[in-house]
Amino acid sequence: MIEELEQAMVAALAGAGVELPEGFRVQVESSADLRFGDYQSNAAMVLAKRLRMNPRELAAKLIDVLDLGGMATADIAGPGFINFRIEKETWSRRVGELLGDDRLGVPLASPAQTIVVDFSAPNVAKPMHVGHIRSTIIGDSLSRIARFLGHKVITDNHIGDWGTQFGMIIHGWKTVLNDAALQADPVAELLRVYRAVNAQCDADESIRETCKRELVKLQAGDAENRLIWEKCVDLSKQGLQGIYDRLDVSFDYWYGESFYNDRLAPLVDDMLSSGVARESEGAVCVFFDGDEKLEDKPTVVRKADGGFLYATTDLATIDFRVEEWRAEQIWYVVGMPQQLHFQQIFEATRKRGLNPQMHHIAFGSILGEDRKLMKTRSGDNVQLVDVLDESVERAAKVIEEKNPGMDPGEKKQVAAIVGIGAVKFAELSQHRMTDYVFSWDRMLALQGDTAPYLQYSNVRVRSIFRKLEGGVQLDAATLVVEADAEVHLARMLVRFGETVPSLLDDFRPNLLANYLLDLAKAFHSFFE
């Protein structure tokens, strides 16, 4: 719809003999306030300013020669807006076209690109906690959107399967592991072991040293430690997969930190010889001379003791993604606190002569009831599994109240759909940058702007089609939009194709959530 109106406007400008200034693009957008019509353009005002004309006169001139082919009417309002009212026949036609359109009016992105999306990335041997929700759900959503738009999307779960925590876990595995508990619930037992050793370390420095030695042995390739590590990673992955299954999230690859071990030393050598990095205070660093913001913020890629860091692994990971996967874009769905880190590795990557488009898709923090940051390492964070369980349980209670007669198996199924949906939608409906206070009530609310509201509208739609099955055939020719509620529903349906492409401009799934709520409202009104 927007496209047709824009073309008509361009033609009208030509017809009126208006010369377009360099770089000017006629824009039509959907009206925020329906009293001003369905669509509006401020082109006359913008142009009048540049050409030093009277905006209302210019708008009048345009409308004189504007040919909309009967699809809509146009008038002038306010300081020089051109408002468009779409005819009912046009709505009928457009909705009829959508009926047979698999893409629901969403155009394919051009050009399609290869995009690697890096999200979720939990640490192995420690269960996911609430802090992982945002990355996982926002990342999954953006991946799906990009895929639908026609991009080649590669999702990669960059798990923390290598690092200092393995010193503690291996020591714990050798000393305090309970085999029976491990069999019964591997994830819980690994967490218990980790916590137990963590506490021992705090109390006794010599234990911490022992753990460090275990880590060094692992890194040196010690067979026993290597085996323990492999088992830990394996068990953890199974636990994680269970959660991803419940969330309906999947990854093309799970190339964790350990995957890049062998690439780190050569990478640092290469950066040294090419002059990208240099030694400083015994460490190897990348300095960003001449960069106003990063001038005094070098990043260390090799410690004075020879060890490598997070930044080193990330740089090696970029290499791999560009060389192996031909990534044109790399998206990192990672929390706000790591902004500086990403500025550094993005800049370091450019210094190395690689130029994928890199985006840090940051998000705000989840706070405790005291409005303070939920600590990552405190050990008593709310676990993601518990959030999901609690959510499903609460949904089950509602079902028991509202639909006591439902088949028990179906009850369970619906509870899962509603419970998990509530958690996911709570994330997706909010601007990703805002911090929020974790609250069961907020996350699991079943009334208002929530997942259940959307799901219920879906149920109602499906119910209609179920009852029509075998009876009425829907086709474009019989589709007539007439009453106000019908027009509004048609308007919202057409808007889908205009909304989706804009979601990736600033990586904003919440705009889709907002749209869907508006669509659901339009549908419920229509339904009533």
Next chain:
RNA sequence: GCGCCCGUAGCUCAGUUGGAUAGAGCUCCGGAUUUCUAAUCCGGCGGUCACAGGUUCGAAUCCUGUCGGGCGUACCA
């Protein structure tokens, strides 16, 4: 100190990138209904967009400053 993010109705949040009289949901008040699943619909109350300047036809949105909150600031991830 410096850098980044945030401040919108009593509460939780939107706001299509500079557009018209700033919108939803929750709460509260009032109404609808012999259902194509009421987990619904319709109406009402509620605002100095933190504050002060600036830019222009036009600012919640852009620029400057102030106040308040959060995060980060080389050998953790």
